[in-house]
Amino acid sequence: xxxxxxxxxxxxxxxxxxxxxxxxxxxxxxxxxxxxxxxxxxxxxxxxxxxxxxxxxxxxxxxxxxxxxxxxxxxxxxxxxxxxxxxxxxxxxxxxxxxxxxxxxxxxxxxxxxxxxxxxxxxxxxxxxxxxxxxxxxxxxxxxxxxxxxxxxxxxxxxxxxxxxxxxxxxxxxxxxxxxxxxxxxxxxxxxxxxxxxxxxxxxxxxxxxxxxxxxxxxxxxxxxxxxxxxxxxxxxxxxxxxxxxxxxxxxxxxxxxxxxxxxxxxxxxxxxxx
Amino acid sequence: xxxxxxxxxxxxxxxxxxxxxxxxxxxxxxxxxxxxxxxxxxxxxxxxxxxxxxxxxxxxxxxxxxxxxxxxxxxxxxxxxxxxxxxxxxxxxxxxxxxxxxxxxxxxxxxxxxxxxxxxxxxxxxxxxxxxxxxxxxxxxxxxxxxxxxxxxxxxxxxxxxxxxxxxxxxxxxxxxxxxxxxxxxxxxxxxxxxxxxxxxxxxxxxxxxxxxxxxxxxxxxxxxxxxxxxxxxxxxxxxxxxxxxxxxxxxxxxxxxxxxxxxxxx
Amino acid sequence: xxxxxxxxxxxxxxxxxxxxxxxxxxxxxxxxxxxxxxxxxxxxxxxxxxxxxxxxxxxxxxxxxxxxxxxxxxxxxxxxxxxxxxxxxxxxxxxxxxxxxxxxxxxxxxxxxxxxxxxxxxxxxxxxxxxxxxxxxxxxxxxxxxxxxxxxxxxxxxxxxxxxxxxxxxxxxxxxxxxxxxxxxxxxxxxxxxxxxxxxxxxxxxxxxxxxxxxxxxxxxxxxxxxxxxxxxxxxxxxxxxxxxxxxxxxxxxxxxxxxxxxxxxxxxxxxxxxxxxxxxxxxxxxxxxxxxxxxxxxxxxxxxxxxxxxxxxxxxxxxxxxxxxxxxx
Numbered sequence: 001x002x003x004x005x006x007x008x009x010x011x012x013x014x015x016x017x018x019x020x021x022x023x024x025x026x027x028x029x030x031x032x033x034x035x036x037x038x039x040x041x042x043x044x045x046x047x048x049x050x051x052x053x054x055x056x057x058x059x060x061x062x063x064x065x066x067x068x069x070x071x072x073x074x075x076x077x078x079x080x081x082x083x084x085x086x087x088x089x090x091x092x093x094x095x096x097x098x099x100x101x102x103x104x105x106x107x108x109x110x111x112x113x114x115x116x117x118x119x120x121x122x123x124x125x126x127x128x129x130x131x132x133x134x135x136x137x138x139x140x141x142x143x144x145x146x147x148x149x150x151x152x153x154x155x156x157x158x159x160x161x162x163x164x165x166x167x168x169x170x171x172x173x174x175x176x177x178x179x180x181x182x183x184x185x186x187x188x189x190x191x192x193x194x195x196x197x198x199x200x201x202x203x204x205x206x207x208x209x210x211x212x213x214x215x216x217x218x219x220x221x222x223x224x225x226x227x228x229x230x231x232x233x234x235x236x237x238x239x240x241x242x243x244x245x246x247x248x249x250x251x252x253x254x255x256x257x258x259x260x261x262x263x264x265x266x267x268x269x270x271x272x273x274x275x
Numbered sequence: 276x277x278x279x280x281x282x283x284x285x286x287x288x289x290x291x292x293x294x295x296x297x298x299x300x301x302x303x304x305x306x307x308x309x310x311x312x313x314x315x316x317x318x319x320x321x322x323x324x325x326x327x328x329x330x331x332x333x334x335x336x337x338x339x340x341x342x343x344x345x346x347x348x349x350x351x352x353x354x355x356x357x358x359x360x361x362x363x364x365x366x367x368x369x370x371x372x373x374x375x376x377x378x379x380x381x382x383x384x385x386x387x388x389x390x391x392x393x394x395x396x397x398x399x400x401x402x403x404x405x406x407x408x409x410x411x412x413x414x415x416x417x418x419x420x421x422x423x424x425x426x427x428x429x430x431x432x433x434x435x436x437x438x439x440x441x442x443x444x445x446x447x448x449x450x451x452x453x454x455x456x457x458x459x460x461x462x463x464x465x466x467x468x469x470x471x472x473x474x475x476x477x478x479x480x481x482x483x484x485x486x487x488x489x490x491x492x493x494x495x496x497x498x499x500x501x502x503x504x505x506x507x508x509x510x511x512x513x514x515x516x517x518x519x520x521x522x523x524x525x526x527x528x529x530x531x532x533x534x535x536x537x538x539x540x541x542x
Numbered sequence: 543x544x545x546x547x548x549x550x551x552x553x554x555x556x557x558x559x560x561x562x563x564x565x566x567x568x569x570x571x572x573x574x575x576x577x578x579x580x581x582x583x584x585x586x587x588x589x590x591x592x593x594x595x596x597x598x599x600x601x602x603x604x605x606x607x608x609x610x611x612x613x614x615x616x617x618x619x620x621x622x623x624x625x626x627x628x629x630x631x632x633x634x635x636x637x638x639x640x641x642x643x644x645x646x647x648x649x650x651x652x653x654x655x656x657x658x659x660x661x662x663x664x665x666x667x668x669x670x671x672x673x674x675x676x677x678x679x680x681x682x683x684x685x686x687x688x689x690x691x692x693x694x695x696x697x698x699x700x701x702x703x704x705x706x707x708x709x710x711x712x713x714x715x716x717x718x719x720x721x722x723x724x725x726x727x728x729x730x731x732x733x734x735x736x737x738x739x740x741x742x743x744x745x746x747x748x749x750x751x752x753x754x755x756x757x758x759x760x761x762x763x764x765x766x767x768x769x770x771x772x773x774x775x776x777x778x779x780x781x782x783x784x785x786x787x788x789x790x791x792x793x794x795x796x797x798x799x800x801x802x803x804x805x806x807x808x809x810x811x812x813x814x815x816x817x818x819x820x821x822x823x824x825x826x827x828x829x830x831x832x833x834x835x836x837x838x839x840x841x842x843x844x845x846x847x848x849x850x851x852x853x854x855x856x857x858x859x860x861x862x863x864x865x866x867x868x869x870x871x872x
Binding site: 028029031032035036038039042043044046047048049050051055056189190192193194196197202203207208209 | 302303306307309310312313314316317318320321323324325326327328329330453454456457461464465468472473474477
């Protein structure tokens with residue numbers, strides 16, 4: 001078992017290390033995100049001001065939701081994996097086939113590493129600033145609140161693993177599109193806005209009109225932000241939370257199967273063309 | 276003005292080049308249209324739920340959004356030279372080429388490329404503005420039109436200034452810094468909403484430091500004929516877009532230092 | 543009143559030094575050791591309008607640095623430069639409008655634009671009167687044989703073609719002064735000849751002042767009346783070309799082909815350099831020994847099949863000169 005898994009673990013570890021070196025860029029990105037978070041929250045607060053008492057989500061939760069979104073922003077699938085994009089550009093995709101490993105699995109392990117390594121420092125920093133520092137400066141009302149108890153914390157952690165896996169499965173689909181279309185441009189451009197909107201990254205899904213909300217909650221992107229964050233502040237608990245996780249897992253499996261099938265077909269086509 | 280004619284030539288040459296690959300810029304344009312449109316959906320959803328934001332209605336916010344994004348889209352379409360300044364001009368020493376021509380270097384960078392791909396954002400901004408104009412029954416009196424045009428021109432000057440800042444940094448750091456996006460994209464995001472919803476510190480920043488508020492909020496409030504919750508006098512509201520030009524002048528002055536640094540250390 | 547005056551021009555570069563490896567990189571964040579490179583050390587010379595000056599020296603001697611300062615794109619550490627009454631790096635825009643600069647292997651034309659469109663754009667940038675532009679452009683196109691290249695994007699041209707277009711581009715605004723930094727580097731023989739011919743015509747017929755830096759001694763031989771030799775940032779010589787050659791290596795070489803095996807010649811003031819089969823290579827100082835007299839003497843005593851007298855190759859002259867002044871590669 002270990003022998004089978006080790007090339008993938010090695011790929012994971014190598015990538016993780018490389019990413020940890022990009023610290024300066026990460027710091028700049030962090031400042032940008034704090035700014036975005038602050039603006040979103042101020043806008044939300046302004047909307048709530050003078051609004052009707054009962055809303056699908058309280059301002060406090062919406063604020064926590066926003067900060068969590070900034071902390072884990074990197075999990076939103078945005079582009080094809082940069083290495084794959086490079087391969088598509090240089091035409092070296094076929095060489096990946098020369099490795100004695102399953103291409104999908106290889107790429108999947110690297111995608112998870114790529115996002116997880118970049119998220120970890122960002123998330124920690126965001127928690128320190130938004131949850132730790134802000135209350136110290138009297139900004140407690142605008143801060144990232146603690147999770148709603150032990151059960152919520154545990155389920156949240158589980159759900160975040162689900163996010164990492166789900167996100168990677170979507171990134172792999174983008175990779176396949178990039179390889180199939182022989183360009184790294186097209187897929188990149190189209191997926192980002194959908195990712196952002198449907199996950200709740202632009203506006204928490206709770207605020208969308210009632211008639212569309214159930215549909216929104218069921219689509220795959222909801223599992224990236226909406227599900228785990230609602231588990232975090234206890235809106236989804238117990239069986240409902242587990243249901244949310246199950247949905248994440250279900251979508252992940254579906255997209256993995258789809259991805260494997262699509263990648264296989266694309267690679268076979270490439271081999272025929274001499275790609 | 277003769278400089279404008281020269282810019283026209285730069286632009287024409289650039290457009291001709293891009294027209295050779297229409298698929299590329301059309302695709303990017305469409306994607307941009309989609310991306311900005313989808314983000315706008317988020318804004319609409321919030322209004323659908325809450326109805327108003329501190330006294331401002333959806334239509335009015337659409338006008339703010341439209342004016343800011345139009346100015347940004349125009350400026351952004353000329354920004355490519357500044358975006359890649361570090362890697363394509365400083366690192367390679369190609370900046371020498373610009374220094375050898377009898378024109379100001381910042382102006383030559385403006386002429387580097389006119390990005391047709393920004394059309395997507397431009398169209399989306401125009402559509403949102405139109406929606407806002409209709410919803411607010413915006414009266415297109417000469418005064419209102421003048422104010423809006425003045426606001427947009429001031430906005431373009433301000434965004435040009437931000438572009439100049441990002442390129443100036445490249446003289447020292449070679450790679451452009453992501454941090455500048457905080458004031459360009461971040462500023463646009465903030466200015467889409469009326470300033471009075473923000474905390475005092477942010478309001479002051481957006482009026483006195485990076486005066487996006489002056490090129491969007493005040494003139495639009497005046498054009499809408501709305502009472503200003505911030506209580507600015509009428510003369511200020513009408514003349515505030517000048518702050519965009521002031522900002523640009525300051526950034527160009529700092530740019531001069533960057534050029535001096537480059538010519539002292541060589542390429 | 544000279545057109546170009548350079549006095550005590552000095553340029554120091556400060557380069558950050560860093561220890562190798564990861565530890566060095568970290569140290570480098572806190573304390574940077576700076577090393578000073580003296581690119582130019584009190585260089586002084588002046589040029590009258592219409593002169594053609596060759597600037598030679600080994601790599602790293604300071605030739606390009608001098609041209610950059612004269613064009614106004616580099617500031618000196620100290621010293622003075624005045625070109626047509628302007629200080630280049632202080633009055634950049636006005637100065638640059640009057641000069642043409644060609645950097646070998648680098649092009650100022652737009653990579654993706656056809657050559658003619660690049661020319662048109664330059665004419666607009668330099669504010670050239672349209673009628674004069676058309677006349678100048680047509681003349682240069684004819685001179686540099688660019689007719690067939692005009693519609694091609696610059697990226698599709700060969701190096702030789704690009705340099706010819708480059709020179710035309712630098713002259714579209716009829717500058718009074720032309721700076722050429724290694725213009726023939728990498729060019730094949732016909733291209734080099736074309737470039738030399740253009741430069742010569744411009745200088746002789748239009749009175750354009752030319753300052754040319756090059757490694758190719760044949761460029762100098764063909765063009766320059768006056769030569770400045772620069773080494774390690776200092777001027778080593780500033781004199782007419784023939785004087786440099788004479789002082790550098792006062793030597794003539796005679797290659798003699800005999801009708802029989804080469805004899806063992808011993809003559810006063812004559813050095814036998816090489817001897818192989820029927821050929822002999824001799825060297826002598828033309829000031830002390832007369833070439834005709836020497837040849838007559840040899841021919842009288844031996845059966846000579848062929849004779850050929852030569853000055854040493856200019857490269858050799860210059861190389862010896864560098865050596866003598868300790869000017870070798872920086």
